[in-house]
Amino acid sequence: xxxxxxxxxxxxxxxxxxxxxxxxxxxxxxxxxxxxxxxxxxxxxxxxxxxxxxxxxxxxxxxxxxxxxxxxxxxxxxxxxxxxxxxxxxxxxxxxxxxxxxxxxxxxxxxxxxxxxxxxxxxxxxxxxxxxxxxxxxxxxxxxxxxxxxxxxxxxxxxxxxxxxxxxxxxxxxxxxxxxxxxxxxxxxxxxxxxxxxxxxxxxxxxxxxxxxxxxxxxxxxxxxxxxxxxxxxxxxxxxxxxxxxxxxxxxxxxxxxxxxx
Amino acid sequence: xxxxxxxxxxxxxxxxxxxxxxxxxxxxxxxxxxxxxxxxxxxxxxxxxxxxxxxxxxxxxxxxxxxxxxxxxxxxxxxxxxxxxxxxxxxxxxxxxxxxxxxxxxxxxxxxxxxxxxxxxxxxxxxxxxxxxxxxxxxxxxxxxxxxxxxxxxxxxxxxxxxxxxxxxxxxxxxxxxxxxxxxxxxxxxxxxxxxxxxxxxxxxxxxxxxxxxxxxxxxxxxxxxxxxxxxxxxxxxxxxxxxxxxxxxxxxxxxxxxxxxxxxxxxxxxxxxxxxxxxxxxxxxxxxxxxxxxxxxxxxxxxxxxxxxxxxxxxxxxxxxxxxxxxxxxxxxxxxxxxxxxxx
Numbered sequence: 001x002x003x004x005x006x007x008x009x010x011x012x013x014x015x016x017x018x019x020x021x022x023x024x025x026x027x028x029x030x031x032x033x034x035x036x037x038x039x040x041x042x043x044x045x046x047x048x049x050x051x052x053x054x055x056x057x058x059x060x061x062x063x064x065x066x067x068x069x070x071x072x073x074x075x076x077x078x079x080x081x082x083x084x085x086x087x088x089x090x091x092x093x094x095x096x097x098x099x100x101x102x103x104x105x106x107x108x109x110x111x112x113x114x115x116x117x118x119x120x121x122x123x124x125x126x127x128x129x130x131x132x133x134x135x136x137x138x139x140x141x142x143x144x145x146x147x148x149x150x151x152x153x154x155x156x157x158x159x160x161x162x163x164x165x166x167x168x169x170x171x172x173x174x175x176x177x178x179x180x181x182x183x184x185x186x187x188x189x190x191x192x193x194x195x196x197x198x199x200x201x202x203x204x205x206x207x208x209x210x211x212x213x214x215x216x217x218x219x220x221x222x223x224x225x226x227x228x229x230x231x232x233x234x235x236x237x238x239x240x241x242x243x244x245x246x247x248x249x250x251x252x253x254x255x256x257x258x259x260x261x262x
Numbered sequence: 263x264x265x266x267x268x269x270x271x272x273x274x275x276x277x278x279x280x281x282x283x284x285x286x287x288x289x290x291x292x293x294x295x296x297x298x299x300x301x302x303x304x305x306x307x308x309x310x311x312x313x314x315x316x317x318x319x320x321x322x323x324x325x326x327x328x329x330x331x332x333x334x335x336x337x338x339x340x341x342x343x344x345x346x347x348x349x350x351x352x353x354x355x356x357x358x359x360x361x362x363x364x365x366x367x368x369x370x371x372x373x374x375x376x377x378x379x380x381x382x383x384x385x386x387x388x389x390x391x392x393x394x395x396x397x398x399x400x401x402x403x404x405x406x407x408x409x410x411x412x413x414x415x416x417x418x419x420x421x422x423x424x425x426x427x428x429x430x431x432x433x434x435x436x437x438x439x440x441x442x443x444x445x446x447x448x449x450x451x452x453x454x455x456x457x458x459x460x461x462x463x464x465x466x467x468x469x470x471x472x473x474x475x476x477x478x479x480x481x482x483x484x485x486x487x488x489x490x491x492x493x494x495x496x497x498x499x500x501x502x503x504x505x506x507x508x509x510x511x512x513x514x515x516x517x518x519x520x521x522x523x524x525x526x527x528x529x530x531x532x533x534x535x536x537x538x539x540x541x542x543x544x545x546x547x548x549x550x551x552x553x554x555x556x557x558x559x560x561x562x563x564x565x566x567x568x569x570x571x572x573x574x575x576x577x578x579x580x581x582x583x584x585x586x587x588x589x590x591x592x593x594x595x596x597x598x599x600x601x602x603x604x605x606x607x
Contacts, residue, residue: 051499053499072504073502073504073507074502074504077500078502081500081501082496082500083500084500086494087496087497088354088492088494091493091547093493093547093548097489097548101490101501102501104486104490104501104502104503105501109483109486110483150497154500
């Protein structure tokens, strides 16, 4: 399998506060990776390091075989896209216009969008079921629709690696499932998707691989079965939880019982 | 927020109004010259063959006095409107304008020093050069102070701009108070700081026109980047926009434009703040339309304000900046009250 994204001895801190320490990680084409961990563990920071939005204090990120820091911003955006958590969709831009921004890395400064770009935008709108809302302005959309616009924008970028920061936050159950099923389809087509996610039961059902980030390190890395253990939840999430096999043989139900006294 | 009118129409209407008001501005003055004669003189100056039905003095009044004044006004207004639209987009902040990041006050301080030390009397270029230096140094200082570890948070930048602006204004006021004992210098500084187009010649028009055209061309090349930056820095970076670089380029270009505008016409208040706001409400936030429309709208506002001064206060030297603020502020408040909800965004 192709290694698309690799972290080598990656460390990061905010001033004197260490966030991540000597992180090692390899992500491959077609993998779906769920990034789990308690609040403040560094999940968002890790995604930002992968985008070169912040610079590591030590170590490096290799994106499609090249050091991320040597790549110009546009080249990065042709290889990796991020669906951020908080985006100000408060202007009267249409859904189609926002999704079209995903074509920016593929266009020269003075180059207008070609027929191929318009087609890709249309396809991204349809895949995310935003086709009917394409001419609406984004400041009139609901939370779920906003999330889908941003995912459609990332799809229009046609990058081999896709990062999502809590893509299911603020969505109702139906939209949560839609987003995760869409990710499944994309990874089956060879995209490497990495998503920070809080819902452990959903994470166990929709991701092949889970990374548990805690105490500045990746403390567990593997299949949901090996990562989601009652011991890990006790140790890192500080909760007592019961883990049961989910019906239909797919994933687990993580039932939080009580927080551990610390 | 619904788009009220089609952006192309908005651009066309603004441009049409600008042409009409400019013609009116050239026709208006102490000596009466009919609009037909003005059009004839302009057509002749453009090289068209027309029957000369006017005395020669009319031609020199129109071409040497009124036309450069109006053209300077158009470019001053476009420079301020364009700078305002660019900065508001760049910072996603409706308060951003050349005056709020301190650029205008920096340019003013440079010009005030040029007048105070008598450099203005030595060369016509001393005010523009010092105004531009003041604008650039202020921008550089504000940007450096607000930048920490390669990041320039908008809030810090605006706060640093307000503080340095206050410092610039204080120094200007101090210099002005020193100059009050020399009445002529004091008066010159006072009128200059409130802006005006009196006595502006082709020198001024030819100084500002190339700067504005060049600046506009370069800024317009970033309209797609500005659209993407409306959704925030992380979003812009993830669609391949080098945010720190684009910021540096656009802040540099707007300080060039503002510095030149202030150098040529003094402190013309409010244009950079309200013109882009009004146009954004009318034609929407797309920078490929908003930037050129703000140029035309800024020009329209300044030429119309100058025309109003000449029609209403022909015998008194009322400064341009007073009229732009006097008309602009109530109109802006009217919009603010009517569109409170939209402004909240």
